[in-house]
Amino acid sequence: MTFRCCASLVAASLLLAGLAACSGSAQWRTTDITGVxxxxxxxxxxxxxxxxxxxxxxxxxxxxxxxxTHCPDICPITLGHLAAALRTMGADAxxxxxxxxxxxxxxxxPALLEKYTDAFGPQFVGLTGTQEQLRELTKRYRVAYSYGPPDENGNYLVNHGSAIFVFDRQGHVRLLMNRSDPTKAIAHDLELLVNE
Amino acid sequence: MPVFRHLLFKSLLLAGVALMFVPAVAATDTVPFSVSHAWIRWLPGNLPLAGYATLENDTSEARILVAASSPAFKRIEFHRSMEMHGMKGMDHMMGGMSHMKHLKSVTVPAHGTFRFGPGAYHLMMWRSGDIEVGDHVPVTFRFSNGMTMTVEFAVRGPAG
Known part of the structure; x- marks a missing residue:
């Protein structure tokens, strides 16, 4: 019940910054999207x-x-940023x-994804699926993706949502992060979730 | 092998420097055009890599970078990562959208700086052989006025 109460009060708590909406609510440093x-x-x-x-x-x-993986800039920046946050978390990571x-x-x-994610650390897992499976998951979290036209070498660019979603141990959605959040803020919030 | 490759690149680099026909980067006190902070983000497999560098132009004319080449790469393109927010029809989306754009050239303004940097403009580099973290690879920039210059890029890990 407390959980529901928090969710419905997200808007109010944003307006009344500094006022805890629910007693005992965590002091998140990234965006709380619990229940959203x-x-x-x-x-x-x-x-x-x-x-x-x-x-x-x-x-x-x-x-x-x-x-x-054919994204040499934004994707490794984001994964590297998360890896830097995890490195500060000790055993909690x-x-x-x-x-x-x-x-x-x-x-x-799958083999390429394994190589790619292993380059960032043991906590990084590469997943993919059929277009149907990917559409289902991206729709669920309101993330879009699309493909650019292939160039003369057959390479194409992929546009993809850049949001980072965080789920707690039970699989409930909790936080929305992005790569401009400081690693300290990311580590702080992940630690809180690990220790809930 | 890395040592050999390093030496090979070193010698190619020296050859490149010797061939340069603009004295822009000669070891003088005033360098009218220079490149610094040149590095490449290593990724596994045969994936394309991103390269970054800062180009400083202290001349009174804009310099247009039209090509980049390297013995370590079969093709180098100029790309720009962009983050789109609040686009029409995207109101339902969470967060932004990452997008890349392929550019034919980039301009270093007169008495100005152009930066290839993480999350923005970058060199998209399609490798031709093995590259390892710690390697140094030469990259030759070609400008629209005929000027070329070769710069050594340091290869860093995936997290930069």
């Missing part, structure tokens, strides 16, 4: 090629980000999984 979006749910393909579900990550704090969902399954094979 549905719980984490998906069926995708893992780095090993196996089918994987959101429930497989139950018990971990999940950080969800969409991208593609082991309770976090960063789910990097590639919206470019044509080029991003």
């Amino acid at each position: 979006m549905p719980d984490l749910a998906f069926t995708l393909t893992s780095e090993t090629g196996a089918t994987v579900h959101a429930d497989d990550f139950r018990g971990k704090v999940k950080v969800l980000f969409f991208g593609y 082991k309770q976090v999984r960063v789910l990097f969902v590639s919206v470019d399954p044509k080029r991003d094979t």
Whole structure:
């Protein structure tokens, strides 16, 4: 019940900055979106090629980000930023999984995703899926993606939503982050979720 | 192998410098055109890499960068990452949208600076062979006035 109360008071608490809407509410440094979006749910393909579900990550704090590996700028900046935050968290970092969902399954094979995410740390997991599976997940979190036309070499750019969603151990949506949030703020909020 | 490659690149770099026909980067006190903070973000596999550098133009004419090449890359393009917010029809979306644009050239203004930097303009580099973190690779910039200059880029890890 307290949980619901918080959700409905998000707007009010924004207006009354500094006034705690619910007793005992956490002092988040990124954006609290508790109750604003549905719980984490998906069926995708893992780095090993196996089918994987959101429930497989139950018990971990999940950080969800969409991208593609042929993205040499924004995606590694974002993942590197998250890696820097995790490095400051000590043992708590082991309770976090960063789910990097590639919206470019044509080029991003499970093997390539594994190599790519391993470059950022053991908590980074690469996932992808069929267009149908990806559309379902991106619609669920109101994230868009689209493909540019191929150039003379057959390469194409992918436009993708840049929001970072954070889910608690139970899979409830909790925070919205972006890569301009300081690593300290990201680490602070992830630690709170790990220790809830 | 990395040592060999390093030496190879070093020698290519020296050759590049020797071939330069504009004395712009000669070791004088006043450098009218210079490139600094040149580095490449390494990624695994054969993925394209992003390169960054700051180009400073202390001449009275704008310099238009039209091409970049390197023995370590089969193709180098100029790209710009952009973040779009509040676009028409995107009101329903959470957060922004990351978008990349391919550019034919970039302009370094007269008495000005142009920065290839993370999250903005970058070199999109399609590699031709193995590159490792710690390597130094030469990249030759070609400008519309015929000027060329070769700069050594340091290869850093994925997180920069």
